[in-house]
Amino acid sequence: MLLSQLFTKTRKEALKDEVAKNAQLLIRAGFIHKEMAGVYAYLPLGLRVLSKIENIIREELNSVGGQEMLMTALQKKELWEKTNRWDDKVVDDWFKTTLKNGTELRLAFTHEEPLTNIMTNFVSSYKDLPIYAYQFQTKFRNELRAKSGIMRGREFLMKDLYDFSRSKEEHEKFYEKMKEVYMTIFKRLGIGDQTYLTMSSGGSFSKYSFEFQTITDAGEDTILYDEKTGVAVNKDDDSEDIFADFGIDRSSLDLKEARSVEVGDIYSLGEKYSKALGLTYKNEDGKEQYVYMGSYGLGLGRLMGTIVEALSDEKGIVWPGSVAPFTYHLLCLSKESRIKNQADKIYDQLRGKNIEVLYDDRDVSVGVKFADADLIGIPKQMIVSEKTLEKGTEAIEIKNRKDGTTTQGNVGDIEL
Amino acid sequence: MLLSQLFTKTRKEALKDEVAKNAQLLIRAGFIHKEMAGVYAYLPLGLRVLSKIENIIREELNSVGGQEMLMTALQKKELWEKTNRWDDKVVDDWFKTTLKNGTELRLAFTHEEPLTNIMTNFVSSYKDLPIYAYQFQTKFRNELRAKSGIMRGREFLMKDLYDFSRSKEEHEKFYEKMKEVYMTIFKRLGIGDQTYLTMSSGGSFSKYSFEFQTITDAGEDTILYDEKTGVAVNKDDDSEDIFADFGIDRSSLDLKEARSVEVGDIYSLGEKYSKALGLTYKNEDGKEQYVYMGSYGLGLGRLMGTIVEALSDEKGIVWPGSVAPFTYHLLCLSKESRIKNQADKIYDQLRGKNIEVLYDDRDVSVGVKFADADLIGIPKQMIVSEKTLEKGTEAIEIKNRKDGTTTQGNVGDIEL
Numbered sequence: 001m002l003l004s005q006l007f008t009k010t011r012k013e014a015l016k017d018e019v020a021k022n023a024q025l026l027i028r029a030g031f032i033h034k035e036m037a038g039v040y041a042y043l044p045l046g047l048r049v050l051s052k053i054e055n056i057i058r059e060e061l062n063s064v065g066g067q068e069m070l071m072t073a074l075q076k077k078e079l080w081e082k083t084n085r086w087d088d089k090v091v092d093d094w095f096k097t098t099l100k101n102g103t104e105l106r107l108a109f110t111h112e113e114p115l116t117n118i119m120t121n122f123v124s125s126y127k128d129l130p131i132y133a134y135q136f137q138t139k140f141r142n143e144l145r146a147k148s149g150i151m152r153g154r155e156f157l158m159k160d161l162y163d164f165s166r167s168k169e170e171h172e173k174f175y176e177k178m179k180e181v182y183m184t185i186f187k188r189l190g191i192g193d194q195t196y197l198t199m200s201s202g203g204s205f206s207k208y209s210f211e212f213q214t215i216t217d218a219g220e221d222t223i224l225y226d227e228k229t230g231v232a233v234n235k236d237d238d239s240e241d242i243f244a245d246f247g248i249d250r251s252s253l254d255l256k257e258a259r260s261v262e263v264g265d266i267y268s269l270g271e272k273y274s275k276a277l278g279l280t281y282k283n284e285d286g287k288e289q290y291v292y293m294g295s296y297g298l299g300l301g302r303l304m305g306t307i308v309e310a311l312s313d314e315k316g317i318v319w320p321g322s323v324a325p326f327t328y329h330l331l332c333l334s335k336e337s338r339i340k341n342q343a344d345k346i347y348d349q350l351r352g353k354n355i356e357v358l359y360d361d362r363d364v365s366v367g368v369k370f371a372d373a374d375l376i377g378i379p380k381q382m383i384v385s386e387k388t389l390e391k392g393t394e395a396i397e398i399k400n401r402k403d404g405t406t407t408q409g410n411v412g413d414i415e416l
Numbered sequence: 417m418l419l420s421q422l423f424t425k426t427r428k429e430a431l432k433d434e435v436a437k438n439a440q441l442l443i444r445a446g447f448i449h450k451e452m453a454g455v456y457a458y459l460p461l462g463l464r465v466l467s468k469i470e471n472i473i474r475e476e477l478n479s480v481g482g483q484e485m486l487m488t489a490l491q492k493k494e495l496w497e498k499t500n501r502w503d504d505k506v507v508d509d510w511f512k513t514t515l516k517n518g519t520e521l522r523l524a525f526t527h528e529e530p531l532t533n534i535m536t537n538f539v540s541s542y543k544d545l546p547i548y549a550y551q552f553q554t555k556f557r558n559e560l561r562a563k564s565g566i567m568r569g570r571e572f573l574m575k576d577l578y579d580f581s582r583s584k585e586e587h588e589k590f591y592e593k594m595k596e597v598y599m600t601i602f603k604r605l606g607i608g609d610q611t612y613l614t615m616s617s618g619g620s621f622s623k624y625s626f627e628f629q630t631i632t633d634a635g636e637d638t639i640l641y642d643e644k645t646g647v648a649v650n651k652d653d654d655s656e657d658i659f660a661d662f663g664i665d666r667s668s669l670d671l672k673e674a675r676s677v678e679v680g681d682i683y684s685l686g687e688k689y690s691k692a693l694g695l696t697y698k699n700e701d702g703k704e705q706y707v708y709m710g711s712y713g714l715g716l717g718r719l720m721g722t723i724v725e726a727l728s729d730e731k732g733i734v735w736p737g738s739v740a741p742f743t744y745h746l747l748c749l750s751k752e753s754r755i756k757n758q759a760d761k762i763y764d765q766l767r768g769k770n771i772e773v774l775y776d777d778r779d780v781s782v783g784v785k786f787a788d789a790d791l792i793g794i795p796k797q798m799i800v801s802e803k804t805l806e807k808g809t810e811a812i813e814i815k816n817r818k819d820g821t822t823t824q825g826n827v828g829d830i831e832l
Contacts, residue, residue: 007547042486070458131423
């Protein structure tokens with residue numbers, strides 16, 4: 001894409017009312033627009049990143065048998081009363097609305113109830129299970145404060161997967177598999193090194209539970225982690241006991257402390273929802289059983305914000321190649337027509353190969369081009385200049401956004 | 417995909433409270449789930465269709481320079497007061513909600529205001545224009561009644577594109593181009609033959625306007641149309657004058673009357689929003705001008721529902737190949753293991769070629785398999801049977817869902 005055609009522009013100053021680094025950088029670079037606190041629109045560059053994150057997650061979930069669907073934001077009372085979650089005292093962040101006829105509705109903050117209800121239409125026998133269903137869907141949470149940019153939104157895109165299993169054992173097997181799937185996702189998103197499967201205190205159905213925590217100063221949590229073994233614990237739950245219960249000798253670890261953000265959660269739900277909503281199946285002996293469930297969430301904005309927080313530097317964003325809005329940021333360092341023509345040709349050549357390239361074709365100074373490229377954060381800057389043209393019409397220089405190192409290359413050798 | 421793995425099942429009876437044919441069929445075939453009137457979840461088969469519709473639209477909009485983004489559902493008062501659309505007397509289908517601190521918010525039914533406001537950050541010179549920005553985003557409309565299935569939802573996915581032009585002339589050139597883009601989209605969606613660019617009474621900025629109407633008994637409108645010339649008029653606006661104003665001699669046409677549904681709308685917005693929200697640019701003479709706008713909507717659920725209404729028969733849905741959830745529905749007509757093994761092999765062969773195939777591997781009767789295949793509506797049924805196996809291990813029969821005709825083929829010849 002030609003940068004001159006992209007409708008967004010970079011800006012030098014952050015918004016005055018924006019305190020989160022991730023949102024400051026993303027707004028300055030033209031990836032997002034702040035509609036109100038905790039509510040952000042994704043502009044073309046931002047949506048490209050969001051879609052790439054979505055596709056990585058989709059590929060990994062499909063690889064373990066996930067079936068994608070799309071549920072609704074509008075929710076009616078009946079289902080949520082059955083699990084006692086309609087009550088404001090139980091759930092304090094509902095957004096409420098009403099139909100013209102006065103019927104009270106709410107905007108979904110999660111989807112256990114509607115999905116469990118949907119499954120009652122399709123599950124009757126042990127042969128129908130297990131089922132792994134997921135969606136990418138907009139969630140609404142009426143947060144009292146929203147100061148973390150796109151890392152904690154009032155309206156945000158979330159992947160939520162639910163497993164419907166025949167037994168605790170079948171559920172736990174999938175739960176263990178999802179631990180690996182999540183780590184694969186975080187690795188592919190470029191935050192694998194900073195992300196720890198972290199022991200924490202239990203949910204409703206287990207003594208302990210697990211969260212995925214990514215080390216970043218912007219996080220709201222604190223973890224203790226051992227780089228060598230990858231073992232980590234939420235500081236709030238640190239004790240000899242929790243380590244011992246997992247068969248780990250705490251004193252053998254070299255634990256460091258760091259601020260971190262919870263980038264993913266995986267929960268055992270047990271039979272809570274299947275009991276409340278009547279989701280049963282007949283087992284091989286014809287006996288009626290409750291379905292055993294789990295839920296697995298990933299906030300896409302939170303992931304994108306975490307990547308920005310964890311990998312940016314003083315010049316701007318540094319995207320991992322897997323989620324960068326484009327593979328290359330093409331910069332022509334001269335206004336001379338023979339060099340500009342050469343850059344145009346290279347741009348056409350790359351497009352012909354279906355390589356994603358953002359070409360800064362603007363009539364601005366080299367300094368402005370580099371400053372914008374560094375702010376936008378595409379990991380590979382492809383440079384065409386008098387110097388490269390001297391080496392041949394196919395010569396280019398690739399500058400690594402992260403560390404500024406350069407390599408010489410040939411545009412003909414660039415592969416998709 | 418193996419049909420035995422798909423979590424949905426077909427059902428014989430429609431829901432009692434569902435009056436729309438499109439929703440009845442889609443629920444029976446397992447494409448959608450009714451959450452409440454006008455609010456439907458898309459199950460795996462339904463989401464596949466929806467995504468294919470979305471991708472066709474995306475390709476066509478990108479081909480004319482559309483830039484994709486994603487705005488928010490939550491809306492605050494300030495922007496909408498400037499255009500007088502916050503007022504219930506002006507817009508009667510808002511869904512309303514409030515933040516914890518009491519701030520009144522609403523759920524977007526359209527996005528002229530927020531997008532025009534976003535553009536004020538990026539547009540200053542004539543060089544920044546024109547801009548064509550679009551999104552696929554969930555709209556909320558608090559309809560008093562919602563009886564048309566997925567054709568008129570309270571919550572629905574919509575493509576809305578907006579043009580930001582330097583002048584009426586520049587806008588009109590794009591407006592004309594969008595007429596063609598829309599017809600291309602309807603053709604690719606399989607409803608081109610039934611869809612007419614229909615003259616109707618004007619909007620706020622023109623004497624006349626245009627709508628795209630697809631002929632189906634489920635429609636809420638009536639059009640008069642001439643098959644030969646493709647000329648059509650909304651019956652409400654039929655007059656000698658409207659034809660004359662478009663240079664057409666009404667008496668030369670062979671006008672037929674039919675019920676129809678509005679599948680797309682294209683509006684000139686003039687300077688209404690740019691004036692109200694202060695979106696201006698400096699022209700080549702340095703003079704401040706208002707941006708001239710237009711909007712172009714397509715409801716994805718409405719398109720999917722219209723396809724179902726227009727193309728289904730007494731046996732079920734008949735998808736056009738372009739949006740069918742799978743390219744082939746593979747049916748094995750025997751329980752004999754040598755024939756079943758053969759079908760398994762063919763399934764693997766097709767998957768190896770990345771051909772989308774739904775394989776009915778269930779242990780049910782041939783009658784049930786055909787009834788389900790006809791209801792689900794994949795346009796090509798691929799049959800493996802004793803008869804085909806006699807002809808060779810690669811032999812198959814393709815049955816056309818629409819007219820029941822069959823052709824003999826060879827699985828090796830099937831191309832993506």
